[in-house]
Amino acid sequence: xxxxxxxxxxxxxxxxxxxxxxxxxxxxxxxxxxxxxxxxxxxxxxxxxxxxxxxxxxxxxxxxxxxxxxxxxxxxxxxxxxxxxxxxxxxxxxxxxxxxxxxxxxxxxxxxxxxxxxxxxxxxxxxxxxxxxxxxxxxxxxxxxxxxxxxxxxxxxxxxxxxxxxxxxxxxxxxxxxxxxxxxxxxxxxxxxxxxxxxxxxxxxxxxxxxxxxxxxxxxxxxxxxxxxxxxxxxxxxxxxxxxxxxxxxxxxxxxxxxxxxxxxxxxxxxxxxxxxxxxxxxxxxxxxxxxxxxxxxxx
Numbered sequence: 001x002x003x004x005x006x007x008x009x010x011x012x013x014x015x016x017x018x019x020x021x022x023x024x025x026x027x028x029x030x031x032x033x034x035x036x037x038x039x040x041x042x043x044x045x046x047x048x049x050x051x052x053x054x055x056x057x058x059x060x061x062x063x064x065x066x067x068x069x070x071x072x073x074x075x076x077x078x079x080x081x082x083x084x085x086x087x088x089x090x091x092x093x094x095x096x097x098x099x100x101x102x103x104x105x106x107x108x109x110x111x112x113x114x115x116x117x118x119x120x121x122x123x124x125x126x127x128x129x130x131x132x133x134x135x136x137x138x139x140x141x142x143x144x145x146x147x148x149x150x151x152x153x154x155x156x157x158x159x160x161x162x163x164x165x166x167x168x169x170x171x172x173x174x175x176x177x178x179x180x181x182x183x184x185x186x187x188x189x190x191x192x193x194x195x196x197x198x199x200x201x202x203x204x205x206x207x208x209x210x211x212x213x214x215x216x217x218x219x220x221x222x223x224x225x226x227x228x229x230x231x232x233x234x235x236x237x238x239x240x241x242x243x244x245x246x247x248x249x250x251x252x253x254x255x256x257x258x259x260x261x262x263x264x265x266x267x268x269x270x271x272x273x274x275x276x277x278x279x280x281x282x283x284x285x286x287x288x289x290x291x292x293x294x295x296x297x298x299x300x
Contacts, residue, residue: 016077018094021087022047023130023249025076030207031235036072038062043084048092051085120260123250127261130249131268143244144276146226147172150200153179154225156188156216157204164204164230164266171274175288185212192219199225206250206262208236217241230269232262246273 016024022044029040039062043050050058058081059066073084107119147153153172157165162183169181182188189212192201201220203213208231218241221227229242232250239245248265278285 016087017133018087018090020130020134020249021091022095023134027233027247027249028075028235030233032072032075033068035062035064035068036075038064039069039072043088047088047095051089051092055081123261124264127248127250127265128268131247131265132272134247134249135269135272139244139246140272140276143228143246143273144280146200146228146244147177147273147277148280149198150226151178151198152195152200153177154188154191154195154199154201154216154220155179155181155204156192156201156213157181158183158185158210158212160263161204161206161210161213161266164263164270165202167267168202168204168270168274171270172277174292175278175285177277182216185216188212188216189219192216192225193223195220195223195225197224197226199223200228201225202228202230203238203242204230204266205236205238206232206248206266208233208238210238214238214241230266232265 025040025044029037032040039058042058042062053061055066055069059069062069069081073079073081076084078084078087107116111119155165155169157163162181165181165183169179172179180191182191195201199220201217203217205213208229214237217227217229217238221241221243226244227242228244228246229238230246230248231238232248233239234245234247246269248262248269250262250265
């Protein structure tokens with residue numbers, strides 16, 4: 001299936017905060033040229049050290065040119081290198097003030113069980129914290145608006161994202177919304193074809209490149225449904241077929257982030273979406289929760 005074009009990279013540096021800058025750079029890396037990715041890798045691995053370097057020193061360290069560094073700065077939404085240096089210094093200071101531990105995400109073959117536990121819990125905790133810091137209230141509110149009014153909500157996701165889709169389906173269904181999760185790609189795309197303008201389709205893909213999920217969301221858009229995506233990469237192909245984008249901020253780990261920190265980050269977005277939807281009609285929500293709790297309680 002031909003992939004939809006990627007969205008342009010964000011150009012507004014004001015969207016970055018010291019707490020979210022590194023997560024933004026990490027999320028936008030797949031859209032960068034190889035030489036720019038080397039600059040991004042250097043900035044992520046050592047923000048303070050990068051901020052202390054001149055543009056020529058950074059270019060030499062990354063085996064590229066000063067012009068490439070400038071292109072990287074602009075891709076991140078900064079006018080030039082001085083602005084990026086200040087932002088990286090602030091990000092490093094925020095990390096130190098927050099007591100961020102120097103725990104690498106990579107798990108080596110000789111790591112002890114204690115080290116594995118520390119690295120896994122650190123990656124998961126940071127995924128939740130950075131996702132929360134980067135989740136824009138305005139974007140979430142717009143999605144809540146359409147979900148609350150929807151006649152029906154379809155949710156698409158395969159692999160690890162299917163578990164996230166089913167979690168959101170269970171949560172919204174329990175408070176009285178008509179919601180379906182479709183982990184099977186053929187069922188998903190046929191269901192999407194039957195949607196209409198009063199419906200909402202949500203596609204979940206960590207990479208934003210999952211062909212089956214993109215196809216289902218594209219089909220839903222052709223049916224004139226409102227389309228939403230939850231993804232880690234705001235410039236990925238799935239965002240080209242989404243009316244609304246909610247982003248996560250999961251760090252890559254040695255053993256497939258798609259089954260680990262990325263799922264935790266996506267579930268964080270799902271929980272925020274569910275609670276915000278539930279809050280819109282508080283009395284109805286509480287009544288539905290009481291009824292469903294009583295129904296299950298009798299079987300425990």
